[in-house]
Amino acid sequence: MTSTSRAGRPKASSRETLAEAACELFLERGYDATSVADITQRAGVSRSSFFNYFSSKSDVLWSGLDARIDDVGAALDVLERNADASSVRAVLVDALRGFAPDPLALALRNRTAMGLDEELTRDTALRLARLASIVAAAASASGVAVIRADILGASHAAAVLSSLRVWAEQGAGYSAPETVLSDALQNLDDLRWR
Known part of the structure; x- marks a missing residue:
């Protein structure tokens, strides 16, 4: 009911x-x-x-992605010492699977018309830092040295948020966000996990 x-x-x-x-x-x-x-x-x-x-007006835009970031954190916590590049990337790609056009995608695509340039820049940085911290913690838990873990966290988080932006700007019919992210993560192949 x-x-x-x-x-x-x-x-x-x-x-x-x-x-x-x-x-x-x-x-x-x-x-x-x-x-x-x-x-x-x-x-x-x-x-x-x-x-x-929603906790704020801004949360209208970000709540869907924030929930997915929470899911990434939970999934990476389960990996603990078993986290490696392949498993972390699989979790990140899975987090974007089924990401349908939502308020964030609309905002990214229409940021100037909505007057959101500054808001999105600031709030993207917050999500970037949060996701980078989650990935860095997973890398550290698996035995990666702190500086390398921070670099891995920052680069993987940047790939996720950049992929969402590109996907939104291209329009939902172009490709799936997880496909854009999979392609973006290939740019990190030279960045060894250990």
């Missing part, structure tokens, strides 16, 4: 409705000129409903 929110919308669709409303408004008014109140009004849900799904 599907439960409903106060506004009468099924919970399963409220997140998507809010994200769609936010993206429409970002395109119409720009990111900075759009408030959470504007988003909830357009979506027809309460402010508290917004915060049930």
